[in-house]
Amino acid sequence: MRALQVGGDALLVEVSSGEQARALHAELLRRRAEGSLSVREIVPAARTVLLDGVTDPARLASELTAAETPAAPPRAGGVVELPVRYDGPDLADVAAHWGVGPEEAARIHADTEFTVAFCGFAPGFGYLTGLPAHYDVPRRATPRTAVPAGSVALAGPYTGVYPRSSPGGWQLIGITDAVLWDHARVPAALLSPGTRVRFVPVTAPASTARPA
Amino acid sequence: MTDRALAVVRAGALTTVQDTGRPGHAHLGVPRSGALDAPAAALANRLVGNPPQAAVLETTLNGVAVRPRSAVTAAVAGAPCAVTVDGRPAPWSAPVHVPAGAVLDIGPADLGLRSYVAFAGGVIVDPVLGSRSTDLLSGLGPAPLADGTVLPLGIPANLHARVDVAPQPSPPTELLLRVTLGPRDDWFTPEAVRTFTTRTYEVSPASNRIGLRTRGPALERAAAGELPSEGMVLGAVQVPPDGRPVVFLADHPTTGGYPVIAVVRPEDLPAAAQAVPGTPVRFIAAGR
Numbered sequence: 066m067r068a069l070q071v072g073g074d075a076l077l078v079e080v081s082s083g084e085q086a087r088a089l090h091a092e093l094l095r096r097r098a099e100g101s102l103s104v105r106e107i108v109p110a111a112r113t114v115l116l117d118g119v120t121d122p123a124r125l126a127s128e129l130t131a132a133e134t135p136a137a138p139p140r141a142g143g144v145v146e147l148p149v150r151y152d153g154p155d156l157a158d159v160a161a162h163w164g165v166g167p168e169e170a171a172r173i174h175a176d177t178e179f180t181v182a183f184c185g186f187a188p189g190f191g192y193l194t195g196l197p198a199h200y201d202v203p204r205r206a207t208p209r210t211a212v213p214a215g216s217v218a219l220a221g222p223y224t225g226v227y228p229r230s231s232p233g234g235w236q237l238i239g240i241t242d243a244v245l246w247d248h249a250r251v252p253a254a255l256l257s258p259g260t261r262v263r264f265v266p267v268t269a270p271a272s273t274a275r276p277a
Numbered sequence: 278m279t280d281r282a283l284a285v286v287r288a289g290a291l292t293t294v295q296d297t298g299r300p301g302h303a304h305l306g307v308p309r310s311g312a313l314d315a316p317a318a319a320l321a322n323r324l325v326g327n328p329p330q331a332a333v334l335e336t337t338l339n340g341v342a343v344r345p346r347s348a349v350t351a352a353v354a355g356a357p358c359a360v361t362v363d364g365r366p367a368p369w370s371a372p373v374h375v376p377a378g379a380v381l382d383i384g385p386a387d388l389g390l391r392s393y394v395a396f397a398g399g400v401i402v403d404p405v406l407g408s409r410s411t412d413l414l415s416g417l418g419p420a421p422l423a424d425g426t427v428l429p430l431g432i433p434a435n436l437h438a439r440v441d442v443a444p445q446p447s448p449p450t451e452l453l454l455r456v457t458l459g460p461r462d463d464w465f466t467p468e469a470v471r472t473f474t475t476r477t478y479e480v481s482p483a484s485n486r487i488g489l490r491t492r493g494p495a496l497e498r499a500a501a502g503e504l505p506s507e508g509m510v511l512g513a514v515q516v517p518p519d520g521r522p523v524v525f526l527a528d529h530p531t532t533g534g535y536p537v538i539a540v541v542r543p544e545d546l547p548a549a550a551q552a553v554p555g556t557p558v559r560f561i562a563a564g565r
Contacts, residue, residue: 069459069460069461070457070459070460071459071460071510071513071537071540072457072510072512072513072540072541072542072543073457073540073542073543075510075540077460077507077508105300105301106300106301106303106304106508107304108303108304108508108531108532109304109508110505110506110507110508110532111505111506111507112505112507113505113507113508114508115303115507115508115509115510117303117508117510118300183304183506183532184304184305184306184531184532185306185506185530185531185532185533186306186530186532187306187415188302188305188306188307188415188417189305189306190306192506229416248405248406248417253305253406254305254306257304257305258304
C-alpha cells in the first residue's frame with residue numbers, strides 16, 4: 066500500500082488489486098461511520114481509494130500504511146437484478162472475441178455475479194467486475210456519439226450500464242429498462258460501490274428492476 | 278407562480294444557476310459543481326443580505342438581463358461590468374434596487390469572464406441532491422438560462438446587507454497557479470516536470486466549467502501505459518495524451534484515467550475562473 070498526497074487536503078491510497086481496494090474502501094467507510102475518520106469524499110476506483118477533504122493527510126497516510134487493512138467483509142445486502150435484452154449491436158463482436166456464439170456470450174454474462182467496483186463517468190454509472198480476466202474486451206476503435214440510455218456495455222474488465230444517453234466507446238451487448246439514476250428517488254443511484262448485480266435475460270420489453 | 282420570480286430577457290452566452298455545489302456524492306459519479314468564483318458569489322450574496330449558500334446567477338463573458346415581477350434588491354460581483362436598471366446606470370459590486378417590471382441588465386465583462394448576480398431571497402429552483410447548481414458535465418440541476426426562462430425567488434432573509442461596497446481582486450492579466458506536485462508527477466520525464474513549472478502556458482478558448490484548458494509546450498510522459506481510473510479532486514492538473522495540462526474546475530469528472538501531474542491550491546482557483554482565453558498561465562511549484 067502506498068499513500069500519495071494530492072494537494073493540501075487529499076490522499077490517494079494505492080493498492081495492488083481491485084479486491085484490496087474493496088477491502089480498504091470498506092474499512093474506511095467503517096472508520097468514518099464510527100467517527101474515527103473525518104473526510105468529505107471517499108472515492109474508490111480501480112486500484113485506489115481517494116480521500117478528499119481530510120485535515121492532516123500526512124498523518125493519515127502514516128496511520129493507514131502502518132495498519133493492516135482487514136480483509137473485505139462478506140458482501141452485504143441483496144442482489145440488484147437488472148432485466149436485460151441481449152441484442153446489442155456489439156454482441157456478435159464480443160462473442161467472436163470470446164470465441165463463442167452470441168447466445169453463449171449472453172449466457173456467460175447472465176451467469177456471472179457482478180459487484181460495483183466503483184462509479185464515475187456519469188452519475189449512477191458503475192464499473193462492474195465479476196467476469197474472469199480472459200473475457201476482457203477492448204473498447205471500440207471508434208466511440209459512438211450517442212449510446213442509448215440503459216445500454217449494457219463491456220470494456221476492459223468492466224461491465225457498465227449507461228444511465229442516460231451519452232457518447233461512449235464501450236461494446237454494447239444489450240439493453241435494460243431499469244432506471245439507473247433518478248435524482249428524485251432515494252437513493253438516486255440504483256448501483257453504488259459494493260452493490261452486487263445480476264443481469265437477468267428477458268426477451269420482450271424488459272420489466273423494472275427491483276432489489277431481490 | 279408567485280410574484281417572487283424573474284423572467285430572463287437576455288440569457289447571454291452561458292448563464293447558469295449556481296450555489297456552493299453538491300459535495301459528498303463523488304463516489305456515485307456526481308461532480309461537486311457550484312460557483313467557479315466562489316468568493317465573488319459569496320460577496321454578491323452578502324451585498325443583498327443572503328446567506329452564502331443562496332443560489333445566484335453565473336454569467337459568462339457577455340452578462341444577462343432579467344425582469345423581476347416584483348421589486349427586489351440585487352447585486353453584481355465577480356467580473357466587473359456595466360450594470361443598468363431600465364437603461365440607467367447602476368453600481369457594480371453594491372446593492373441595486375430593481376423596481377417591479379424593470380429590466381436589470383448586466384453587461385459584458387470589462388475584465389475577466391464571469392459575473393455573479395445575487396437577488397435578495399436567492400434563486401429557489403428545486404434543489405437536486407441538496408444543491409441548485411447547474412452541472413454542465415452530468416446535466417444535474419436546472420438547464421442553462423434561455424430567453425424567457427422564469428426563475429422563482431425566495432423570501433428575503435430581512436437581514437440588512439452587511440457591506441455597502443466591497444473591494445474585489447482584479448481579474449488576472451497573468452494567471453499564477455501555485456501547485457503541489459503529484460500524485461502522478463512520476464509519470465512524466467524530469468524535463469516535463471521542469472517545463473510544467475517554468476514555462477508559460479496560455480488559457481485555451483476550449484476552457485469551460487469542467488476544466489481550464491491550456492496551450493503551450495506538451496509534457497512528455499516518462500513511460501507509456503495506461504493509468505487505471507482513479508479519483509479526481511478540484512484543482513487537479515490532468516495531462517491528456519496531447520500533453521497540454523487541464524486544470525479541473527467545479528464540474529470536473531469524479532474519476533479519470535489521465536495522470537495528474539500536480540494540484541492547484543484551492544485559493545488560486547477563483548482567479549482561474551476569471552482568466553479569459555489567451556491569458557498567460559504559469560504553474561508555480563509550492564512544495565509538496
